[in-house]
Amino acid sequence: MADFATIRDEFPILDQQVHGHPLIYLDSAATAQKPECVIDAEADFYRTINAGVHRGAHELAARSTVAFEQARAKVARLVGANAQEGEEEIVVTGGATAGLNLLATAFGNASLGRGGEAAKRFALGPGDEIVVSQAEHHSVLLPFQELAVRAGATLRWLGLEDDGRIRVEDAGDVITERTKVVAVTHVANVTGAITDVAPLVRRAHEVGALVVLDACQSVPHIPVDFHALDVDFAAFSAHKMYGPTGVGFLYGRRELLEALPPASFGGSMVELAWMDRPAQYMDPPARFEAGTQPVAQVVAAGVAADWLRAIGMDQVAAHERAIAGELLKLGELDGVRILGPTENRERIGTVAFDVAGVHPHDVGQFVDAQGIAIRVGHHCAQPVHRHFGLFASNRASTGVYNTVDEARALVEAVSRVRGFFGA
Ligand code: PMP
Numbered sequence: 426m427a428d429f430a431t432i433r434d435e436f437p438i439l440d441q442q443v444h445g446h447p448l449i450y451l452d453s454a455a456t457a458q459k460p461e462c463v464i465d466a467e468a469d470f471y472r473t474i475n476a477g478v479h480r481g482a483h484e485l486a487a488r489s490t491v492a493f494e495q496a497r498a499k500v501a502r503l504v505g506a507n508a509q510e511g512e513e514e515i516v517v518t519g520g521a522t523a524g525l526n527l528l529a530t531a532f533g534n535a536s537l538g539r540g541g542e543a544a545k546r547f548a549l550g551p552g553d554e555i556v557v558s559q560a561e562h563h564s565v566l567l568p569f570q571e572l573a574v575r576a577g578a579t580l581r582w583l584g585l586e587d588d589g590r591i592r593v594e595d596a597g598d599v600i601t602e603r604t605k606v607v608a609v610t611h612v613a614n615v616t617g618a619i620t621d622v623a624p625l626v627r628r629a630h631e632v633g634a635l636v637v638l639d640a641c642q643s644v645p646h647i648p649v650d651f652h653a654l655d656v657d658f659a660a661f662s663a664h665k666m667y668g669p670t671g672v673g674f675l676y677g678r679r680e681l682l683e684a685l686p687p688a689s690f691g692g693s694m695v696e697l698a699w700m701d702r703p704a705q706y707m708d709p710p711a712r713f714e715a716g717t718q719p720v721a722q723v724v725a726a727g728v729a730a731d732w733l734r735a736i737g738m739d740q741v742a743a744h745e746r747a748i749a750g751e752l753l754k755l756g757e758l759d760g761v762r763i764l765g766p767t768e769n770r771e772r773i774g775t776v777a778f779d780v781a782g783v784h785p786h787d788v789g790q791f792v793d794a795q796g797i798a799i800r801v802g803h804h805c806a807q808p809v810h811r812h813f814g815l816f817a818s819n820r821a822s823t824g825v826y827n828t829v830d831e832a833r834a835l836v837e838a839v840s841r842v843r844g845f846f847g848a
Pocket residue numbers: 454455520521522523562564565610612613614639641642662664673805
C-alpha cells in the first residue's frame with residue numbers, strides 16, 4: 426500500500442508559502458511537479474555521463490547511450506509497449522504536441538507518395554476522412570485539421586454529451602469506410618472524462634482506419650496499456666508524468682512504425698545519404714529522432730516512469746479519485762457548474778468549473794491569494810468550451826501529492842467567490 430503522505434514529501438517545491446499560505450498545487454493537468462529522484466536524475470546525468478548518444482567511440486557516449494535506451498524501455502514498460510532492441514515501440518519526441526505533429530506530418534508525407542508501397546496505408550486524399558472529437562486539445566485538433574487541408578481530405582468529429590463526454594455511440598455513423606484516421610483523447614483535459622476507447626477502436630479497425638490516442642492526461646493518472654487498448658499510435662508528455670519539460674513520447678505499433686515515413690530530417694536518422702537521390706533512413710525509432718535528443722530529460726523521464734510504476738498506477742488512480750470526489754462538491758455550491766461528468770468512475774481528478782457571474786481570471790486570482798494554484802482560460806480546448814456555452818473556465822487538477830484536505834480548501838475558497846465579487 427503506497428504511503429501518499431511520504432510520497433508528497435518527495436516534492437521539494439510543495440514545501441513553500443504563497444501569499445502567506447501553504448502552497449496548494451491543483452494544476453497538475455498543466456504540468457506536474459517533480460519528485461527529488463527526477464530532479465537528481467537530470468542533474469546527475471550532467472554531473473557524471475553527459476555525452477551525445479549512439480555511435481560515440483568513447484566511454485561516456487557508451488554510458489549515455491545505455492542510459493538513454495534504458496529510459497526508453499522504462500517508459501515502454503509503464504504503458505505496455507515493446508522495449509526489446511529492434512522491437513522498440515517508443516519514439517522520443519519534444520512532447521505530446523511534437524508527437525502528434527510528427528504523425529500528422531508523416532501521414533502528409535505518405536500522402537505525397539513518400540515511404541513507398543508500405544506507407545500507402547497512411548496516405549490520404551480527396552474523399553478520405555479524418556475523425557476527431559469536439560473534446561480534443563488543440564494539439565490533436567489542429568495538426569489533423571491541417572493534415573486534412575493539405576491532403577484534400579475531410580475532417581469530421583464526434584460530438585459531446587451534455588456533460589462533455591464524447592458521444593461514442595455515434596461512432597457507427599461518424600467513422601465510415603471513408604475514414605482513414607481516428608484521433609481522440611484518452612482523457613479530456615477540460616472535462617477529465619475517460620473516453621470509452623474500445624468501441625471507437627473496434628469501429629475504426631472494422632473500416633481499416635488507424636487510431637491515434639492522445640494519452641497526455643491518462644498516462645500520469647490511470648493504468649494505461651496501449652497493447653490492451655489496441656490503439657495504433659499514442660502521444661504523451663513527460664512533464665505531466667512527473668518528468669522533465671521538453672520531452673515526450675510517441676507510441677506506435679512496431680509494424681506501423683516500420684512502414685511510416687519520417688517527418689523531420691537531419692543527423693542520426695540516416696543509413697546512407699547521397700547528393701543525387703533521397704537518403705536511406707534508419708529503422709525506427711531512430712528514423713523519427715533526427716538531431717541531438719534531450720538525453721538528460723529522457724533519462725529523468727525514465728526515472729519518473731519507474732517511480733510511477735513502483736507506486737502502482739492502480740494506487741495512483743484510487744488516491745486521486747478520492748480527491749476528485751471532494752473536488753466534485755464544487756458542483757453543490759450555489760452558481761457553480763462542473764464542466765464534465767459528475768460520476769467519479771468516469772473521470773480523473775481534473776475538474777473544470779464555471780462560477781456564474783465571475784470571470785475565471787477573478788476566480789483564479791481569488792484562490793491564488795489563498796495559496797491555491799488552479800488554471801483559468803480555455804485550456805487549449807476552445808470547441809469544448811463552446812459546447813458548454815463558455816469561452817473560458819476554471820480548472821482544478823490533481824496529482825499524487827494532493828490531499829483531500831487541499832480539495833476541501835479549494836471548495837471552501839470557491840464558496841466565497843460569488844459573495845466577494847457581488848455576483
Ligand atoms: N493533449 C492534452 C489532452 C493535453 O492536456 C496537453 C497539454 N496541455 C497536450 C495534448 C499537449 O501536451 P504538451 O503541451 O506537453 O505538448
